[in-house]
Amino acid sequence: MTVLRMSSLFLRTLREDPADAEVPSHKLLVRAGYIRRVSPGIYTWLPLGMRVLRNVEAIVREEMDQISQELLFPALLPREPYEATGRWTEYGDNIFRLKDRKGADYLLGPTHEELFTLAVKDAFSSYKDLPISLYQIQTKYRDEARPRAGLLRGREFVMKDSYSFDVDEAGLAKSYDAHRDAYIKIFDRLGFHYVIVEAMAGAMGGSKSEEFLATAANGEDTYVRCASCGYSANVEAVKVPTPAAVDHSGMPAAQVIDTPGTPTIETLVDFVNSAHPRGDRPWTAADTLKNVVVLLEHPDGRREPLVIGVPGDREVDEKRLAAQVEPAAVAPFDEAEFAKHPGLVRGYIGPQALGAGEGSATGIRYLTDPRVSEGTAWVTGANSPGQHVVGLVAGRDFTSDGTIEAAEVRVGDACPSCGEGEGLEAARGIEMGHIFQLGKKYAEALDLKVLDEHGKLVTVVMGSYGIGVSRAVACIAEGNHDESGLVWPREISPADVHLVATGKDEAVFVAAETLARELAAEGLDVIYDDRRGVSPGVKFKDSELIGVPTIVVVGRGLASGVVEVKDRRSGERREVAVADATAEVCREVRGA
Ligand SMILES: [Zn+2]
Structure with a gap:
């Protein structure tokens, strides 16, 4: 050829690593003359880099063409569709916004859900038109706060994004599986080691979500896996198994006690074990119920206090919490907020005063870790300074407004899938692909409906599927190099x-x-x-x-x-x- x-050849190799490079792929792609930095998180593809990028795109295209049709949306997009779905504001500082000469608002597309949805709405009106799947390979923009690691986290990047449109959930499940199979073929051909992990499903509709992570010791995504059964999940998606309900009819009544000089959970546990021992075994930190207050900032501007109850030996994991309360953002509950809510006694918050329902002293929503299950007995705050309550039983002495998966996940925790073996272990990876049963979120927001076979209007069900194409180049380089340089797989090599x-x-x-x-x-x-x-x-x-x-x-x-x-x-x-x-x-x- x-x-x-x-x-x-337009190529200058460098003997020295670039000063800003942290990871091998970044160092080597710059040194070997594949890419060149223009500005933080923004790179030029030099001739050799273009050849590699085109090879990756060709693999993605070949497999996607089997199940989907390629089109190309503009990167420069008007504000209106993003306003309709609320994302113009939801994105906050993460998108590049600009104005045209007449002062109209535009953005550089971070993702194209709105455009795909509107394109189908424009053309189709009947169930007979569905299913359809459309994809593009396109340059995307995101104003990352901290662009880093070269192509791995840039502000301009190439993505393959596709969307499936079905008349019902059963159709969506099929479209999802077709994409999953295509992704397996694509990632096998790209030549890196990867795992498919369970990920968080969305808040609106859709139920299944999985990520394809390239295994990499310096990857920025942490996931957990079980060596016994092969379960693997994004930390945000781990669901703590709910213990079976325990009969609490014979349990002793809860008692409020003074707990002087117990500033930490450790000192509290020691104190309670001497002052108020449990019959069967000593109290431990895992028997204390820690109630953490945060402030939720809802997209509509509402600010809502929320209390989260977790076993005292665990912290609230910010990322897990954020994933659970999305699209609300989590803000700290500061001094001024405590002043507004005198019912919350700092350091001594107990579930008795909480809950959104009637009879609650504060009316503040209270969500608990799944381990706080029916019949479990706790040491927790008594809503009065210097006092705790011992033996407070869930389901007897208090209830919550529901459960929340916000407590940290730890190595050695029981596997949610099999409950066996050594428990969960931690590993790191780089997110390369995401397949996601989106449900009706965008179809509802943009009113994408078709007539079903009975002549009734139904909202279309969507799936969303992405692959980081430019990121794949970096990721392949991460997994294929030695001390002398890059070692490309044949199909990718320039x-x-x-x-x-x-x-x-x-x-x-x-x-x-x-x-x-x-x-x-x-x-x-x-x-x-x-x-x-x-x-x-x-x-x-x-x-x-x-x-x-x-x-x-x-x-x-x-x-x-x-x-x-x-x-x-x-x-x-x-x-x-x-x-x-x-x-x-x-x-x-x-x-x-
Ligand atoms: Zn397992």
Whole structure:
């Protein structure tokens, strides 16, 4: 196919890591001349980088074309559809907003739910038109507070996003499975190790959500897994198993006691064990009920106090809490807020005063960890300074307004799936894809309805599916490099062969040129290092840094009729007769 001659290729490799680079993919992609930083989180794709990006896109396209149809929406979008779904404000500082010359508001698209929904609404009106799935590969914009790690978290990035439109939930389930299967094929071909983890489902409709995470020690997403049964989940999505209800009819009555000098949970537990011991076993920190107050800021501007009850040996996990209360944001409950709610006795908040229902002293909504289940007995605040209540029983002495999955998940916690083995272990990864049963959220907001088979208008059910395409390039680099440079999988590599001519002998360059042309005629893409006056050492270093899987060296061996063929990944070298070189290299590249 193509011969890229390094004497004229737009490429400068660097010997030093860029100063702002933290992760290997960022260092190597910049050093090897694939990308170049323009501004924080914004990169130029140089010729070699473009070739890799195009290869990744081609894989995504081939598999997506089997189940979906490609279109392309603009990146520059009017405000109105985003206003209709509330996202113009919900996005806050995370989107780039701009005005046209007439003062009308626009944004650079962070995601395109609105546009997909409106496109289908524009064209379709009957169940007979469905199902349909549409996708695009497009540049997206997000004003990240802290762009980092090169392409892994940028402010401009390429994504494949697709949406499925079905008349009912059963249809959505099928569309979801089709995307899941396509994603497995895509990620297998992209050549990195990945796991499929359960993720948080949305607040409105839809039930299933999974993430494809590339396993990476320095990934910024933490997930948990169970070695016994293979369960794996995003930390936000872990559901604590609810213990079976315990009969509390024979339990002793709760008692309010003075608890002087107990500023910490540890001192409180010690005090209660001596002053008011449990019959069967000592009280532990896990038997204390800690009630944490936060302030929810709802999209409509309402500010609502919320109390969350968790076992005292656990903290509230901010990310888990945020995922649970979305689209509301969580703000701290400060001094001024406490002053507005005298019913909340700081440090001694107990469930007796809480709850949104009638008979509650505060009327404040109270949600508890699933471990606070029927019949469990607790040591907790007595809503009076210096006092706690011991043996307060859930379901007898108090109830909550529901459960919330906001307590931290810990290594060793029981597996929610099998409950067996060593419990959960923690691992890290990079989110590469997300498939998501979106439900009716956008269809409702933008009034996307079709007539069903009985002539009745029904709201369309949507699925949402994304792949980080530019992020995939970084992610593949994260998983495929060594101390000398990149080591691309064949299907991703910017070329099939990196041909190096060394020395000053003109015969070497003539033979190398012939070989380059023959390989190209066989349909291979060749990077040919034809630079004169560049030392073999520099050329070898560059070939290792650039990371094409097969390196062919034409040099001193030519006098005895051989060239060297080197496998970039294993480092194995072998000599091949010049006459056989083209056939031999083609065989190697094609894996035959
Ligand atoms: Zn398990």
